[in-house]
Amino acid sequence: MNLVKLSWRNLTSKPLAMLLSLLLFALGVGLISLLFLLNHQLEEKFQKNLAGIDLVIGAKGSPLQLILNSMYHVDAPTGNITIGEAKAFLRDGHPLIKMAVPISVGDSYKSFRIVGTNHKITELYGAKVAEGQLWKEDFEVTIGASLADELGLSVGSEFFSSHGFVSDGINEHTDTEPFKVVGVLSPSGSVVDQLILTNTQSIWKVHSGHDGHEEEPADSSKIAKADPSDLLSYPDEEITSVLLQFSKRNMQTLNLGRNINENTDMMAAMPAYEINRLYSMMGAGERLLRLVAGVIVFVSGLSIFIALFDSLRDRRYELALMRVMGATKIKLFILIILEGLILAILGYIIGILLSHIGMSVLAGYMESSYRYSFSGSIFLKEELYLLAGAIGIGLLAALIPAIQASRTDISDTLTDS
Amino acid sequence: MLATKNLKYTYNDDVALSFPDIECQKGERWLLLGQSGSGKTTLLHLLGGLRTAKDGDVIVNGTSLKSLTQEALDQFRGQHIGIIFQKAHFIKALTVEENLALAQSLADKPIDRNRIKALLDRLNVSHKLKSKPDQLSIGEQQRVAIARALVNKPAVILADEPTSALDDVNCDEVVQLLEQQAAEENATLLIVTHDGRLKEKFEHQIILNPQV
Known part of the structure; x- marks a missing residue:
């Protein structure tokens, strides 16, 4: 006792x-x-998904919303910008920019977002291909690891996307080609795990059928295109935003954001700043x-x-x-x-x-x-x-x-x- | 054995009590009689080391209680002195068996379940081994209290008014039990009481006169 x-x-x-x-x-x-x-x-x-992104350029609206939508893929987009407006940043050789990644969102599959972008996004988040390869042709997708687990998708799977971010089956884009999985990424612990990645053109194609103007080559810009895989050949087409990584940070890069906000119809938002604002809220x-x-x-x-x-x-x-x-x-x-x-x-x-x-x-x-x-x-x-x-x-x-x-x-x- | 020398106690500096010298040999059975106010409970507490005398000393089994530190006194009391109170009290959260086991472990002795069982058997309450104290009748509680006082084989057993709340039949029984059990362990028994019924039963008696 x-x-x-x-x-x-x-x-x-x-x-x-x-x-x-x-x-x-x-x-x-x-x-x-x-x-x-x-x-x-x-x-x-939040820290992991900052991924060294210095500036996000998108349509005017709430800077925090732009960051949440383009980087964290949680909120709705602020709107769209045209390739023409953003071409200065998308083009290679800008002295301040190390990397520019275009982002087009708006569609999803079973509430996983489909993102039209380029291959640099995998560099940004340090994602590696686990199986298959990165997308090459239109309607080819490479999917994040969580998706492969949760939806049971693998290389060779096909699906139709839905308009918006909710999976309700009503807004399914069945009038176009289905997306085809060509690769699966290994888990990176970042937001990429949850995304379906494809090229920007695929997103346009899904929607061009929708909006009524089916593949109309009458558009002057499209006649002028030299390389169909180059986004800059489509100045009137729209994307949601551009993620920028600077080659170095200095007064010029700081002014770049301010210049965009003051002199263009676009908005530039600094992720680190906005996320700190979010924390304090x-x-x-x-x-x-x-x-x-x-x-x-x-x-x-x-x-x-x-x-x-x-x-x-x-x-x-x-x-x-x-x-x-x-x-x-x-x-x-x-x-x-x-x-x-x-x-x-x-x-x-x-x-x-x-x-x-x-x-x-x-x-x-x-x-x-x-x-x-x-x-x-x-x-x-x-x-x-x-x-x-x-x-x-x-x-x-x-x-x-x-x-x-x-x-x-x-x-x-x-x-x- | 149990002895006192020139024992004095003072309450609040104005009530001074002094007690006759006592000398009880091993195995003897004594009665300490006195009216209310004669200081008999005070004396019992002094004998049990529950209070410290202002003057004089108490010798239990050859050890002077005065010479012990507070902690050593607690230890000594647990090992050598068994005390039975007028009303039996227990640790309510524990069973009868656990109450006795606690008495063993608080006295720093190993828990001896056979000893506990045998004691309760002798006192006719072993069927209550696993019961909580409040499930026992008053008579059973008194027996368990006796068992607890005996569990560490003390040299001295002190009982404070063990019979005052009992009728004649139960009174006889408890006194008999106490004498029997004390004899069984060869312990010195001292019963403190004002109960006249016990007078004829004891050869050795100390009478305390009212001092206040």
Whole structure:
């Protein structure tokens, strides 16, 4: 019959009081841990997908929306820009630009986005071909790893795209050629895992049939084209945006964005800046949640304190009796401290379980609505700090009751009864 | 054995109690009689090391309680002195068996389940081994309390008014049990009481006169 066992028996002899203290504590810990998990994974996704992109050029609108849509593939596009407008940036040899990647979005397959772009996008995100090859001809696609897993697509599969980003089957483009999978990328942990990549022309072709002007060669620009694979031969066609990587960052590159915003009908947005803005917007909500979690933890600490303090009054005689049986003051002190610690550690374990189960549930939900993969089975070092904090609170809550218990005067207590 | 010398105790600096010297030999059975206010519970607590005397000393089994530090005294009490109170109290969260096991482990002795079982058998309550204390009748509680006082084979057994709440039949039984069990362990038994019914039953008696 050691002290740990005795503490445990004392606690479980009052199951309801114990449950209340445990639940409160677990809620507080769980909420804080969930915030850690969410924050960590969101930041990781955002950082990874920044992919060294310095500037995004698209149609005027909300810069944050442009970034979210073109880089993170979550929001709707701000509109379109024409190749003619963007040609200065798409053309090779711009002194400031190391890499330019055109992006055309608007279609999807089973809510996975189809992106019209060029091969440089795989360089940008460090994606490698796992199977097959990158797209060459129109209507050939190379798909991200998650897609291959989730939709069971592989090299040789064919499908029709849908207009928009929701898979409802109504807006399916069945009047054109189907897309054909020619390659699968290996997982890179970035947004590319969730995308269907093809060339820009395929996107145009899907839509030209739609809009009524079927493959009309009357267009002067198309007569003039030298190389049909060169986007610059289609100055009137539209794309959603261009992702730019500068060869170096200096005053000129900083001014480039401002120039675009002031002197053209296009908008330039800096991802790093916009994402920081997004963090600070989310930060307010996160701070509030942290505050709520902190208050819950404080109240749960208080509830442990009250539960222990209250039980001391009922157990005065028991404590004196233990002294009679040979228990030293230190033993009584440790007994009560152990009760606080057991509650805190159990509460912590339940809280961590709750947060990870919660994160798994949330991950499933976020995956289906944003196509981003999150996980409930990641453990962070912050959770160890949280354990230290939980133990600290357990100790603190039990300290005064424990001192009180160790000071029990045997003789007075026994005479009183 | 149990002895006191010039024992004095002072409450709040104005109520001074002094006690006659006691000398009880090993295996003897003593009765300490006194009216309310004679300080008999105080004396019992002094003998059990639950209070510290202002003056004089208590010798239990050859050890001077005064010479012990607080921690050593706790330890000593657990190992050598068994105390039975007027009303039996237990750790409510534990079973009868666990209460006795706790008495063993708090006295730093190994848990001996055979000893516990045998004691409860002797006291006719072994069928309550796995029961919680509040599931026991008053009589059963008193027996278990006796078992707990005996579990570490103490040299001295102190009983504080063990019979005052009992009717004549139960009173006789408890006294008999105490005498029997003390004899069985060859322990010194001292019963503190104001219960006149016990007077004729004990050869050795100490009478405390009211001091306040």
